[in-house]
Amino acid sequence: MKKLFAGALLLASMTMQAQMKADDVKTFTLKNGMKFLVIEDNSIPNANMYLFYKVGSRNEYQGITGLSHFFEHMMFNGAKKYGPKQFDQVMEFNGGANNAYTREDVTVYTNWFPSSATEVMFDLEGDRISSLSIDPKMVESERGVVISERSTGLENSPWNLLFQTAQGVAFLEHPYHWPVIGYEDDMKNWKQTDLERYFKTYYAPNNCVTVISGNVKFDDVKKLAEKYIEPIPSQPAPPPVNIVEPPQTGERRVLVQKDVATPYLGIGWHVPEAKHEDYYALSILSDLLSAGRSSRLYSSLVDKQQLATQVFASFGESFDPYLFTIAGVASKNVNELDLEKAIYAELEKIKKDGVNETELQKIKNIKLMDFYSQVETINGKSNNIGTYEVFFGDYRKMFDAPAAYNKVTAEDIRKVVTKYFTKANRTVGILKSNTEE
Amino acid sequence: MKRIIYIMLLSLLTCSFTQAQSFKLPAYQKFTLKNGLTVYLMEQHEVPIISVSAILPAGAIYDGDKSGLASLTATALKHGTKNYNKEKLDNELDFLGASINSFASKESAGLSARMAAKDKDKVMLLLKEIMLEPVFDSTEFGKEKKRLLVSLEQQKESPRSVIGSYFDKFLYGEHVYGNIQQGKISTVTPLTPKDVQQFYADNYRPDGAAIAIAGDFNPAEMKTLVTNLFSGWKKGSKPQANPAAQPISKPSKQQVLLINKDDAKETTFYIGAPGISRNNPDFVAVDVINTLFGGRFTSMLNDELRVNTGLTYGANSRFSSFKNGGSFVISTFTAGKTTEPAIDKALEVLNKLHKDGIDEKSLTSARNYVKGQFPPRYETAGQLAGLMTQMFWYNFDESFINNFEKNVDGLTLDKAKEIIAKYFPKDKLQFVLVGKSADIKKIAEKYGPVTEVQIKEEVKKGF
Numbered sequence: 023m024k025k026l027f028a029g030a031l032l033l034a035s036m037t038m039q040a041q042m043k044a045d046d047v048k049t050f051t052l053k054n055g056m057k058f059l060v061i062e063d064n065s066i067p068n069a070n071m072y073l074f075y076k077v078g079s080r081n082e083y084q085g086i087t088g089l090s091h092f093f094e095h096m097m098f099n100g101a102k103k104y105g106p107k108q109f110d111q112v113m114e115f116n117g118g119a120n121n122a123y124t125r126e127d128v129t130v131y132t133n134w135f136p137s138s139a140t141e142v143m144f145d146l147e148g149d150r151i152s153s154l155s156i157d158p159k160m161v162e163s164e165r166g167v168v169i170s171e172r173s174t175g176l177e178n179s180p181w182n183l184l185f186q187t188a189q190g191v192a193f194l195e196h197p198y199h200w201p202v203i204g205y206e207d208d209m210k211n212w213k214q215t216d217l218e219r220y221f222k223t224y225y226a227p228n229n230c231v232t233v234i235s236g237n238v239k240f241d242d243v244k245k246l247a248e249k250y251i252e253p254i255p256s257q258p259a260p261p262p263v264n265i266v267e268p269p270q271t272g273e274r275r276v277l278v279q280k281d282v283a284t285p286y287l288g289i290g291w292h293v294p295e296a297k298h299e300d301y302y303a304l305s306i307l308s309d310l311l312s313a314g315r316s317s318r319l320y321s322s323l324v325d326k327q328q329l330a331t332q333v334f335a336s337f338g339e340s341f342d343p344y345l346f347t348i349a350g351v352a353s354k355n356v357n358e359l360d361l362e363k364a365i366y367a368e369l370e371k372i373k374k375d376g377v378n379e380t381e382l383q384k385i386k387n388i389k390l391m392d393f394y395s396q397v398e399t400i401n402g403k404s405n406n407i408g409t410y411e412v413f414f415g416d417y418r419k420m421f422d423a424p425a426a427y428n429k430v431t432a433e434d435i436r437k438v439v440t441k442y443f444t445k446a447n448r449t450v451g452i453l454k455s456n457t458e459e
Numbered sequence: 460m461k462r463i464i465y466i467m468l469l470s471l472l473t474c475s476f477t478q479a480q481s482f483k484l485p486a487y488q489k490f491t492l493k494n495g496l497t498v499y500l501m502e503q504h505e506v507p508i509i510s511v512s513a514i515l516p517a518g519a520i521y522d523g524d525k526s527g528l529a530s531l532t533a534t535a536l537k538h539g540t541k542n543y544n545k546e547k548l549d550n551e552l553d554f555l556g557a558s559i560n561s562f563a564s565k566e567s568a569g570l571s572a573r574m575a576a577k578d579k580d581k582v583m584l585l586l587k588e589i590m591l592e593p594v595f596d597s598t599e600f601g602k603e604k605k606r607l608l609v610s611l612e613q614q615k616e617s618p619r620s621v622i623g624s625y626f627d628k629f630l631y632g633e634h635v636y637g638n639i640q641q642g643k644i645s646t647v648t649p650l651t652p653k654d655v656q657q658f659y660a661d662n663y664r665p666d667g668a669a670i671a672i673a674g675d676f677n678p679a680e681m682k683t684l685v686t687n688l689f690s691g692w693k694k695g696s697k698p699q700a701n702p703a704a705q706p707i708s709k710p711s712k713q714q715v716l717l718i719n720k721d722d723a724k725e726t727t728f729y730i731g732a733p734g735i736s737r738n739n740p741d742f743v744a745v746d747v748i749n750t751l752f753g754g755r756f757t758s759m760l761n762d763e764l765r766v767n768t769g770l771t772y773g774a775n776s777r778f779s780s781f782k783n784g785g786s787f788v789i790s791t792f793t794a795g796k797t798t799e800p801a802i803d804k805a806l807e808v809l810n811k812l813h814k815d816g817i818d819e820k821s822l823t824s825a826r827n828y829v830k831g832q833f834p835p836r837y838e839t840a841g842q843l844a845g846l847m848t849q850m851f852w853y854n855f856d857e858s859f860i861n862n863f864e865k866n867v868d869g870l871t872l873d874k875a876k877e878i879i880a881k882y883f884p885k886d887k888l889q890f891v892l893v894g895k896s897a898d899i900k901k902i903a904e905k906y907g908p909v910t911e912v913q914i915k916e917e918v919k920k921g922f
């Protein structure tokens with residue numbers, strides 16, 4: 023019965039291939055090194071533009087922590103043609119909206135607009151990439167904004183405090199040591215010269231991949247890119263990040279105090295970067311542990327043993343080796359150490375008994391449904407295609423992903439659990455009200 | 460992040476496309492089964508997925524004094540059915556990569572489902588069992604309740620998670636729109652599977668409910684499938700009362716509710732007033748003006764509180780509408796020590812809207828913006844299914860979508876002035892502040908008589 027499903031899924035997968043395939047992504051690279059990926063999709067009269075800059079908190083050092091994220095904000099604060107406030111005013115006047123996000127590895131700018139405003143978007147982007155003006159007055163008011171952003175994150179979620187503390191202990195040397203938002207004292211002390219250097223070094227066209235999806239024509243996009251972006255000169259490649267986090271040789275534990283109903287627990291294991299061969303097995307493991315109520319951790323810890331009110335595993339793409347995280351909130355009157363032990367017991371079960379084929383097939387089915395979600399909207403297309411291009415080195419890997427997941431065997435899963443989920447390789451963070459006991 | 464994604468105005472953001480092309484709602488069919496269940500079907504073939512949205516008259520307004528009952532009932536639908544215990548149900552859905560969610564909001568309860576097109580027979584059957592044949596297993600209920608009680612305690616750790624409930628209670632008072640949908644510790648604690656069963660029997664009924672299906676299917680086949688699955692659902696035995704029909708009393712004076720949180724470093728606040736109901740003929744016009752005032756990045760509020768002064772990461776305003784009423788709020792947060800300048804700035808911007816009004820250029824910008832941002836809101840099968848159940852619930856049809864552009868463009872400067880005067884509050888403002896009372900109580904007193912409560916205590920019946 024269940025085997026039959028697998029066959030049916032392959033068929034479904036082929037249907038999907040007919041609907042969107044790697045060849046639907048057309049690309050070109052400008053003389054200045056900026057690469058464009060274009061997906062024509064006229065399902066709605068809109069389009070988007072996602073710009074992926076290869077810069078994030080990974081490129082910072084102590085003293086300028088948080089600068090990448092702050093810079094993301096400053097990109098909206100005025101350039102040569104469009105002065106302070108005008109980027110947003112012009113975009114919104116033309117029916118567009120925007121946002122941006124900064125991670126450890128990348129800074130991504132997102133514009134969503136009626137496709138008739140495509141040229142305006144190129145004009146706005148070209149202006150700020152070629153000639154951003156960093157006005158000291160804007161720097162001061164924007165500093166207040168990001169300090170408020172940091173504060174409201176900490177005020178409204180215990181996870182922020184727990185994860186940034188645990189991450190600081192898991193990474194002692196690599197720049198993943200500090201939070202993307204930065205340290206408060208660094209936030210108060212960024213200098214004008216830091217910002218100017220950052221712009222020149224990292225906001226070069228050759229350090230950016232741009233993805234455009236929606237109701238556009240490839241030829242039109244290319245013409246606009248040549249007109250507005252190609253004249254911007256390229257820059258020398260940014261300095262490489264050389265630091266490699268030394269192997270962790272013993273368990274690390276950290277406690278944080280915050281007034282909470284029940285303890286929060288977060289455990290991180292060092293795991294490899296996106297391009298590593300173990301990526302797909304680890305990604306399947308993450309779903310196996312916590313996707314859906316039949317997942318191992320939810321079913322065992324939340325439902326059957328009632329040790330946690332919620333539990334989740336998280337693993338994503340990164341440039342350098344990062345963390346596989348399992349986190350949970352203890353139930354009332356449950357000692358967080360019992361929850362912690364129960365998590366390890368689930369991992370040991372996989373080391374010892376492996377996973378069965380039905381369970382593995384379930385995850386592959388879930389992965390396929392996730393894939394559909396990723397390509398269901400023009401925004402999903404741009405964000406995911408850009409992420410694959412930047413993190414995996416080739417957008418085509420996104421279309422190969424269902425097949426790559428299908429190749430993962432039960433033995434592969436057991437192997438990655440045995441290899442990475444050791445005591446010496448983990449960092450345990452606990453946040454609770456009473457840290458004196 | 461440059462900004463928190465705004466919760467946009469009203470449950471439905473309504474607009475259409477700016478330029479020559481108009482955005483039209485794709486074709487759909489609507490029919491009613493003999494038992495009164497309304498069904499909507501819309502084909503969408505971009506991905507081999509089917510999305511379902513169901514809406515039922517079983518929201519928190521029917522809670523009575525058992526606050527949280529509607530929400531817990533909706534959650535408990537997934538605790539097992541006649542033919543599937545909870546474990547079997549979870550396994551079956553997860554194996555197919557499908558999902559079925561159930562939830563209650565203030566006025567209604569809802570289910571949403573998503574499945575691969577090839578699995579429609581299996582998943583639609585599960586959906587039908589969950590909706591029509593839940594068993595409310597007492598063991599599962601006990602576990603769910605325990606988790607809910609912890610989560611109610613946890614919400615008090617986050618001002619943003621609780622301020623809305625306090626505000627609704629403060630604004631609506633004894634009216635059922637003030638009901639707290641997630642419940643309170645004191646009212647959830649005594650709830651039993653019997654309560655849930657009774658609530659289900661009283662309020663989950665085909666007459667007054669709708670199910671909308673959008674995605675990759677053949678409509679004739681789907682019509683047969685839905686008819687076969689749902690025709691056996693029995694009508695409610697007695698007419699359902701409408702507790703929301705009671706008049707909503709308006710605030711008689713400006714006043715402040717201060718929620719003390721001892722470890723707060725920020726003040727999170729709403730400044731609000733009564734709003735409009737969903738069927739208000741000026742719904743679209745109000746949306747456009749609010750976009751300009753507090754509904755987008757360059758809005759008057761965000762420009763002043765964030766861009767010019769750096770007092771906050773974000774400030775916005777919104778109208779939330781129900782069938783018989785609604786609210787308006789200005790919403791933001793700031794460091795404890797800048798509480799007073801932030802509140803004063805927000806009030807200053809509201810006064811400016813009344814005093815100086817708006818100009819043609821900014822009105823054009825707002826019109827373009829709401830039109831340009833519209834189509835992506837109705838792009839996926841899930842969004843379209845959700846839209847159709849909203850059409851049912853609030854009694855509108857595709858003309859609302861298809862004429863939206865025309866309606867937006869029809870908003871003149873004169874009409875805009877009337878809208879501002881009529882719907883944006885000038886006085887009798889209701890302030891709700893979550894912060895450290897020791898530092899901000901004196902400031903709060905500036906804005907009206909202050910009622911102080913502790914975040915660790917329960918929301919009271921009335922203030």
